[in-house]
Amino acid sequence: MPTLICDCNQTMPLQPKALGAALNENLSLHSALCRREAGAFQKAIQSGDDVVVACTQEKRLFAEVGEQTGGATSVIRFVNIRESGGWSKDAGSAMPKIAALLAAAHLPDAEPVSTVTYKSAGRLLIVGALDKAEEMAALLADALDVTIFAQGVSSTAQAAFPRQERQYPVIGGGDLSLNGWLGAFEAKWTKNNPIDLDLCTRCNACVAVCPEGAIDLSYQVDNNKCTSHRDCVAVCKVAGAIDFNREPQAVTEAFDLVLDLGAQPLIALHAPPQGYFALDVSAGLASPGLLATVVKLRDMVGEFEKPKFFAYKQKLCAHSRNETVGCNACIDICSASAISSEKSRQQIVVNPNLCVGCGACTTVCPTGALTYAYPRASEQGVRLKTLLSTYAKAGGAHATLLLHSQTVGQQAVEALGRAARLQKDMQGVPANVIPLALWHTASVGLDLWLSAIAFGAAQVAVLVTDEEAPAYLEGLAGQMRVAQALLNGLGYAGVHFHLVQTQNASSLDASLQALAKARPVVPASAARFAVAQEKRSTLDMALDHLISHAPAALPEAIELPAGGSPFGSLLVNADSCTLCLSCVSACPAAALQDNPERPQLKFIEKNCVQCGLCATTCPEDAITLQPRLLLTAQRKEARVLNETQPYQCIRCNKPFGTLKAIESMLGKLAGHAMFQGAAADRLKMCGDCRVIDIYSADNELKITDIR
Structure with missing residues (x-):
């Protein structure tokens, strides 16, 4: 792969021999590769091999020269x-x-990965003060299909009597909410304005006649000011646009793009969805970011693709087991609200349309269930x-x-x-x-x-x-x-x-x-x-x-900060633990294990990801996380965290539980009316003997009844 280096008019002390030795390549030094020495670039890109150009300043110029060079088939890579x-x-x-x-x-x-596709027909919703929204619409309406959701008018417009010409569809109401992404936004609101904006002719008769000033030039009634004079209804009787008895109506409408000019953004996320723009236009055309936003919006019509930045392996996920949540690291850190919990399915769900590819979720994931896919x-x-x-x-x-x-x-x-x-x-x-x-x-x-x-x-x-x-x-x-x-x-x-x-x-x-x-x-x-x-x-x-x-003698273990450590041990309170083993079924990493032969709780520290599911699941609160890295061979070996004597069935002597668990159960049920006498003895039996004993007791009752 040819490499072209340039010292940019001799402003850099480049050493081609040293660079060539490190790259195993003979390099020649240029000083005006983008100008009078452009022939060297043209020759290189005619070789068919990929070409590295050590200049990003003139990247666009090199691309244009490449297009004009006959026989140029090379892929050009630029580096600064x-x-x-x-x-x-x-x-x-x-x-x-x-x-x-x-x-x-x-x-x-x-390597390429699967992509996420967006389709936009250019349906734009502009939310904000009517006069400001119409100003923005004038910059966008020739390229986009604009609808305005009016939220009053600015104080300047109310005093200056804005133009009355109806150029764009205007909707309004209360409780506006928004969700979705580029090409798939869903706006919901309650149509509760007594003035029907479709029938309103903007004659301003209602504005002029209202004694409370409850109607502004967005033609919406402020219920906090209105005292039910209804002069507006009388003056609008020909158009019939005002009806205070109209029932509020829930409305849902789809849009491809949203420009939010409101004082409080509808989507207050650090990483909002693609296609959503929040903008402060109080300074008019001089408002920061206004022109850049207009350019972006005008260009957002058609079909767009982005890489699917993440890969998810549910079997590695430590989020939940049995609808109990352990690890929430990815959900908590996502600034786009693209990750949600599905406890019933023991997993998280990532919405690829909302994902912005920051990768923060993969960084904090302790197990590697979420990985960054591109690259x-x-x-x-x-x-x-x-x-x-x-x-x-x-x-x-x-x-x-x-x-x-x-x-x-x-x-x-x-x-x-x-x-x-x-x-x-x-x-x-x-x-x-x-x-x-x-x-x-x-x-x-x-x-x-x-x-x-x-x-x-x-x-x-x-x-x-x-x-x-x-x-x-x-x-x-x-x-x-x-x-x-x-x-x-x-x-x-x-x-x-x-x-x-x-x-x-x-x-x-x-x-x-x-x-x-x-x-x-x-x-x-x-x-x-x-x-x-x-x-x-x-x-x-x-x-x-x-x-x-390691430059020094190793300790037995390294204590690690609490929260965020992917390594660690567990401390089990033997006095509280009943060896119910619910923690074993909850562990997503096979760090906790049981012993089929005897009541034991075993632990392989190398597998532990410190997700906390075991501690959350434990009914006795007997488990505490201990973030650390154990450096002895024991880290990879199974060790016993707790064990106890088995409890033997009083009828067949078969072990069926732990002594501590049965004694705990008997103590809790000792005063219960349903567990006295023979019923209490059945608690001391294995499952098979309990059924036999109940069946035998039923037969004895039937024989007694016959007698």
Whole structure:
């Protein structure tokens, strides 16, 4: 795969020999690849091989040149080396990082996955003050089929007498609610306005005659002001649009798109559904985001596809058993309300139409029941290993992996690179900080972070901006506490995981410079395992490598933070536990087991995901979670948490329960009128003997009756 590098008019100190050695490729250096040296680009794309161009500044120009080049059949991949390091103050030391970025650009695209399809016919509902809604409708009606849900009028419009021409369908009422997504929104409201907007001619007679001012220019009656003079009814007798005796009517209507101009958004989610836009238009055309929203809406007619970002394996899910909820991590963190509980089916349900692909659910899932599908964890693992191995091969040291989003995060990194070029007091992205763009920063968690450390990273930093929901930050911070506790517990001193929050290039510069100077302890050699799609398998391989290269004597166990730990033990109160074994049937990971031969509760710590289903299910509240990582061989072995003597049937001597459970039952029923005498003795019998004894007693009663 040919690689074309350009020092952008000699503003970057690139070293083609060093880069070529790391990539096993002969590289030639260009200085004006997008201009007078464009012939080299045209020749490369005529080769038929995929071509990597180390420039994103002129991506559009290269694409246009490619279209105009005869015989060009190559796929072109673009990678940013300029703002990512070539313009930094220490750019002369950044060749290992640039080599790593080029090597990652050579990797194939993620394997395709199934897609989610949206279909929009352009039916747009605009909700808000009538005058503001009509102003927005004027910008959109030539491209979309507009309907307005009027919520009064603005104070400015009421005083300024807005235009009366009816250009768009107007509906109104109370209790408006909205659900759905692009192409499938459902609006529900109660049609309770005494004024029928379909019959209203906007003559304003009712507005003028109302003594209370209860009717505004959206032609809706404010019941809080109306005192039933009914002058409006009299003045509207010809049109007949006003009827206070009309019964409220529930209305449901479908729309493809929604523009919400209301003071309180109908959908108050950090990640609202595709096709829903909430906008403050109080500043008119100067309102922030107005023009961008108009452009997006006008373009949302037709059929659209997105990847189905998640994969779900119900058998691994620790959400619920027997309609008892244990783990709610994915539901709690989802900022799009795309995940719901189905306790009756012992699973969660993810609505792919609402899912925005943030991946936060997969990061906090302890079992790997939810996994990120595009790209897959295994594909991200290859990218991590390629970046870090190439960086080390080129002579790089103390690598810090900087994970950021493809949108705002990417813009922040590029802004820092440009600032370093123009401002003397800005350093830029340090030579040992390797940026890696993700669809969303919340999509990568504990398994891949620890794998990155095992592959040779000294630190993993996640760049977060205003686009991340607060729940994402809490989830990432919680996972980082667990990861850091694991490394420190293994003897790797220092801080290896960081959440980098930034508002501007200056603060980002300071944060990255501090990270670049840190020297946490890391494994002496890099791991070679392949990241698996299964989260627990990847965690096991990463931990095995980190344990085998631990720099100090290992403790017996590492205590982990409560909440969010995927590893741990259980503490069972032997005085309370009756060995009913309801926890065994509830455990989704086969961590709890019984013994068919005797009353025992056994536990395999390696399997435990700390979901809490056992503790929630236990009728005696005898189970407590103990987050930790056990480092002895006992972690993989079954051990007995509690055992007791069996209780033997008083009739046949067969064991049928536990001594503690039967004694507890007898104690609770001792004063009950139905369990006295022979009935009490039957509680001490096995199921077979109990039936025989009842049958025998019935026969004796019948013989007595005959006599």
